[in-house]
Amino acid sequence: MRATVIHAPGDIRVENLPEPKILAPTDAIIRTVAACVCGSDLWDYRGINEVARPTPIGHEYVGVVEETCAEVKDIKPGQFVIGSFFASDNTCPICRAGYQTSCPHKEFVGGCQAEYIRIPLADGTLVALDGQPDEKFVPSLLTLSDVMGTGWYAAVAAEVKPGSTVVVVGDGAVGLSGVIAARELGAERVIAMSRHVSRQRLASEFGATDVVAERGEAGVALVKELTGGIGADSVLECVGTQESMRQAVRATRPGGNVGFVGVPHDVAIDGQELFFSHVGLRGGPAPVRHFLPDLIDRVLDGRIEPGKVFDLTLPLDEAAEGYRAMDERRAIKTLLRP
Amino acid sequence: MRATVIHAPGDIRVENLPEPKILAPTDAIIRTVAACVCGSDLWDYRGINEVARPTPIGHEYVGVVEETCAEVKDIKPGQFVIGSFFASDNTCPICRAGYQTSCPHKEFVGGCQAEYIRIPLADGTLVALDGQPDEKFVPSLLTLSDVMGTGWYAAVAAEVKPGSTVVVVGDGAVGLSGVIAARELGAERVIAMSRHVSRQRLASEFGATDVVAERGEAGVALVKELTGGIGADSVLECVGTQESMRQAVRATRPGGNVGFVGVPHDVAIDGQELFFSHVGLRGGPAPVRHFLPDLIDRVLDGRIEPGKVFDLTLPLDEAAEGYRAMDERRAIKTLLRP
Structure with missing residues (x-):
């Protein structure tokens, strides 16, 4: 064969x-x-x-x-x-x-x-x-x-609920599937973090309400601005780098959740930062x-x-x-x- | 004054x-x-x-x-x-x-x-x-x-539910309060990790069903043995060291949760280990x-x-x-x- x-x-x-x-x-x-x-x-x-x-x-x-x-x-x-x-x-x-x-x-x-x-x-x-x-x-x-099952798991792990504000970090096929999942699970607002026009377009078609092209601290600052200064209820981390994980945790409101499905490559999570963030974290192979x-x-x-x-x-x-x-x-x- | x-x-x-x-x-x-x-x-x-x-x-x-x-x-x-x-x-x-x-x-x-x-x-x-x-x-x-509010938050963050199997890492006043919280939230089994007789006694009085005196990998192995080889549904981390955090994550079953309330001192969580564990993590000042x-x-x-x-x-x-x-x-x- x-x-x-x-x-x-x-x-x-x-x-x-x-x-x-x-x-x-x-x-x-x-x-x-x-x-x-x-x-x-x-x-x-x-x-x-x-x-x-x-x-x-x-x-x-x-x-x-x-x-x-x-x-x-x-x-x-x-x-x-x-x-x-x-x-x-x-x-x-x-x-x-x-x-x-x-x-x-x-x-x-x-x-x-x-x-x-x-x-x-x-x-x-x-x-x-x-x-x-x-x-x-x-x-x-x-x-x-x-890929769609993984985006779905990211949204479930991030505890997306009806009315949630959601951020999706990563605009690959998993991140784009995460946008679909967030909308299907009732998210009111879905902020896609993407700097590629074709992917931004597909994210919008899948139901993203906002697109943020900035990354890192600038991206976090924009998410905060879009969420009344406090961050999103749920963040889907669909990349797997130290920077994307940090960005995900910092874009989440206290008491919110990060679902991480990008397989972590050399990622270490600072215990004290996670502690004081009050952010919940769950990941894994979907x-x-x-x-x-x-x-x-x-x-x-x-x-x-x-x-x-x-x-x-x-x-x-x-x-x-x-x-x-x-x-x-x-x-x-x-x-x-x- | x-x-x-x-x-x-x-x-x-x-x-x-x-x-x-x-x-x-x-x-x-x-x-x-x-x-x-x-x-x-x-x-x-x-x-x-x-x-x-x-x-x-x-x-x-x-x-x-x-x-x-x-x-x-x-x-x-x-x-x-x-x-x-x-x-x-x-x-x-x-x-x-x-x-x-x-x-x-x-x-x-x-x-x-x-x-x-x-x-x-x-x-x-x-x-x-x-x-x-x-x-x-x-x-x-x-x-x-x-202290009791902190033990309670640990149990809530670890998503203790009626029928849960729970492990409490740490036998200080917070850990002991966590035993009370786990029982009040309906846990069926509460395994207190403690090596001090007076604290073991109080843990039992508060509703712990099992006591494990071993720590580290030996402690994890005993918890696995007590939980059909898979680990606990919920683990309350009430210490805040690298060792206690690792012990908590490893004692939790895939899909289970760690609530961590010991303020982390020099704790780094390995992203890949957390990913493949499927364990959910939430902590913070209660x-x-x-x-x-x-x-x-x-x-x-x-x-x-x-x-x-x-x-x-x-x-x-x-x-x-x-x-x-x-x-x-x-x-x-x-x-x-x-």
């Missing part, structure tokens, strides 16, 4: 690999309908994460079930499915508490920019649609496997499995259209160009069709 | 100072009925905080109102009152959100180990009882001005004003008796011995009678 492999920073190739095989009785194999390139794939591409050996890449997917093994009871061949980038049993106390990405049986689902994917713990990981979706919904459904059923309904009902974050669609064989375009910020997010 | 003054680390003296005067139209003057020594007073006493000049000390108090100024409407001379260690207006959006200790008009109420105290923003800061309380309630009412009406009711109804944390009562003139006893861990907390 055709599959995307990263050989070294900047070196993405689409190659012929053996099709995945069932390895455990709880496995399923799916035929990929669509996959995509994640901002976190760019860490490898940019050499921020080490690439020790050629590695199949990609962790976002929708597809049709080809085959299931003996212990898979709920998922059936022929179903259109969406799953999380982390497999989970979905039955343990941590999964039942809604934190499937901390499931003790979790397993990363990698190598998804490929024609076929092996899904561990298929019953716990995948959610099947009733029937096949209209083609127009595929991009939005694909976002639920990571338990998208927890949100999938609800988010699928919102997509199929036409309430949300997160698939708009894909401003470049390419055949799988042109994956390398998809990475380049995102790396050079010519594209927000690239959808790949096997 | 007689008042306690710290001159240098280890040097506590009770001296004659002028009585406090009204300085602003929102001030009141109260005659102190009881005051006490806080664990945080020991930072000055032990030289951890600098003592630059002789300074009146103490920030916990109950008393009877002597005098109020023109703009004080609700508080009247003769009332028995309890107030927070931070004055607040109690009307701004931050106070209304329940974070009075972040009120933009907040002012520290110091020098309370004295016969009289000036209370700024009296209407926002003080809560008056109906009539004079029975003498037996005075110690418990006194704890509401900081907005005890927010909890006072409810906690007063619980004391006067006899539901809680946090005054038991006072295992030493001295006349104000013997304040120096009260500090020594706490410093040497001969006493948990010292009550002072002017």
Whole structure:
């Protein structure tokens, strides 16, 4: 089968690999309908994460079930499915508490920019649609496997409520999905921090009421000005740097909350500053499995259209160009069709 | 009047100072009925905080109102009152959100180990009882001005709910009050981390179901063992060191919460560890004003008796011995009678 492999920073190739095989009785194999390139794939591409050996890449997917093994009871061949980038049993106390990405049986689902994917713990990981979706919904459904689910978790972790004032730090696909999430959860005001015109436009289309282009202390000062001097109720941190985290905490009102979903790179939080800020903090890899059923309904009902974050669609064989375009910020997010 | 003054680390003296005067139209003057020594007073006493000049000390108090100024409407001379260690207006959006200790008009109420105290923003800061309380309630009412209110905030910040499993890190008066708070908020299981027999005994009396004497990784391992391998729903961090904070985060289950009320001294929280822990974090100086009406009711109804944390009562003139006893861990907390 055709599959995307990263050989070294900047070196993405689409190659012929053996099709995945069932390895455990709880496995399923799916035929990929669509996959995509994640901002976190760019860490490898940019050499921020080490690439020790050629590695199949990609962790976002929708597809049709080809085959299931003996212990898979709920998922059936022929179903259109969406799953999380982390497999989970979905039955343990941590999964039942809604934190499937901390499931003790979790397993990363990698190598998804490929024609076929092996899904561990298929019953716990995948959610099947009733029937096949209209083609127009595929991009939005694909976002639920990571980026829209992650924006949603950021908003939930930041405790966005009806009437909230929300700030979104980061204008990548996750931040833009966070704008959608904040509005869906009832935020009255959503301030998107973005300095790129195309992303500002999409943020507004997704429901942002204000855009702040400034960063750091200047950005915080503007947020304060927009919020009666006190800061926002909820801040979604969708970047993962020391500066973005500091900006997020400082833009939050005392008693407000930061949901942080940008994987922290060399971030240390000063205990005393956090203490005196009275800001609540929760982050982590988004338990998208927890949100999938609800988010699928919102997509199929036409309430949300997160698939708009894909401003470049390419055949799988042109994956390398998809990475380049995102790396050079010519594209927000690239959808790949096997 | 007689008042306690710290001159240098280890040097506590009770001296004659002028009585406090009204300085602003929102001030009141109260005659102190009881005051006490806080664990945080020991930072000055032990030289951890600098003592630059002789300074009146103490920030916990109950008393009877002597005098109020023109703009004080609700508080009247003769009332028995309890107030927070931070004055607040109690009307701004931050106070209304329940974070009075972040009120933009907040002012520290110091020098309370004295016969009289000036209370700024009296209407926002003080809560008056109906009539004079029975003498037996005075110690418990006194704890509401900081230590019990702080333990309560720790439990609220850690989102203790009916049925929760709770860990309390720290067996000082705040941690012990946290045990009371956890039980009152419905915790089913309260694990007190304590290695001092007298404090273990009081923790059990306050409702702790388990005691863990181990600290650090050994303590975390024992908590995991007691919680089906996953950690507690809520952890109250009542110390404020790097080790106690790490211990708190690691003892919490994914999706659980740490409420931290020990003022952090040289604490840095690793962003990546917090991210992958899925633990929520909220701390700060407790907005005890927010909890006072409810906690007063619980004391006067006899539901809680946090005054038991006072295992030493001295006349104000013997304040120096009260500090020594706490410093040497001969006493948990010292009550002072002017």
